[in-house]
Amino acid sequence: MGQVAVFESVKAMRAAVAGWHAAGEKVALVPTMGALHQGHIALVTEAQKHAKHVIVSIFVNPTQFAPHEDFKKYPRTFEGDRAQLEAVGADAIFFPPVEEMYPPGFATRILLLGPAAVGLDDRFRPTHFEGVATVCCKLFTQSRADLAVFGEKDYQQLKVVTRMAADLDLGIEIVPLATFREPDGLAMSSRNRYLSPEERALAPLLHRVMQALAARLRNRDDLFRAVGEAQSEIITAGFELDYLEARHAETLAPVTSLADGPIRILVAARLGATRLIDNIAV
Template structure:
């Protein structure tokens, strides 16, 4: 990786970087396509990061499809793929550093997955140090993660631009995720209701309060076979829950739900 990079730097080539945990799908490829449009050279990393899993069983079951991933990336015209080992990324053992993300880490996923964002911050910062890209691409499905990485780049004055990419969805509206591969047939049919309920919340909020909208979402989930973990309606910048919406404030709804034993997340801008 280092020798490839030094050659690119010598030629003043722009580098686009897409960090992934593998089990790739069309959502990842949409990030690759954005990078290819904006850079001379696109690098994708494939690394299942142990420090961002607070559930060891989840880590063990996380799908690993390296050969299929490599083939998919080759077809997508990626210039280089980086498949590092845990030992390369964590030479002193797989432990994460602690970060202050200006409170972004305390909301939503942070409440339900303690230590998760320290793991994300540690590995992404390490990748940025190795690859030194001009642009890095992150999907809006993990919107809180995207905001946290933007904050980390700001805090540490890392010289690169974070480029958000819209959520890629299946035809039925289900947000694409590597975890979808583990859904049962029944839950594959049920899971698109997450997006349907988000769309309903967007309409409902036009004439109702934030609290009433959240209650409606809870009631809609009660009619499904999905188990709602949380519904938050929050400010896009601070990720703090809102009760009243200020003029020009950008608001997004965030949902985490269990489809059987698979945890899915989704979000939608509401205004």
């Protein structure tokens, strides 16, 4: 594969995209914070199915981290990321400095309701989705891409971004991709590298509990009892549970039965200092 171009400015990225669009070629964006793994590479491969050219943004976005979270220690592995993207044939990396994204005087945020205000991750990270929506809106308009690919692992994020793009008429298609997992079921995440060997051995329990809960719900078991017992199993195993809930798959609103619509099981839990999230369909 050829060498991937690296753009550090919006101007340079837009010039390349303008040339591709002038040739009648579609452009896809894959937004990331770097520390790429096979799940990210799957997003790039999916983007290549939909567009002639793929730009991967690598930007550790400070506005989506709360003061107590891991912004400073978030893994930054640009050279390794670039090698992976060259191997898979990505066209370009957008790698802006913070000053390019948030210049002096920057004073705009996006007010979110809908799937961003349903008492899931927003309850524990109240400013997170505001930061995600703001940076994604900027990336979409900066790149002028035709579509953007997001993984389902960050399911609430996917719904927030999809809603925002539609509500603000941003003219970009949001393409979802199923969660990529390790052989033992653990959802791939850049934060998995923080797990100790003992924590890594325990982490796949989250997926197993969700699978068992989904099976119970498909068999018409009592929703509240099944969810409560699954929550207890996770806590007893040694996790610090933020939430395990069954929600409407599109709106993320609470549900009381399978009759309420398509259901998604979502979980967030901590092992030591590492926060893990996951979700599956019922």
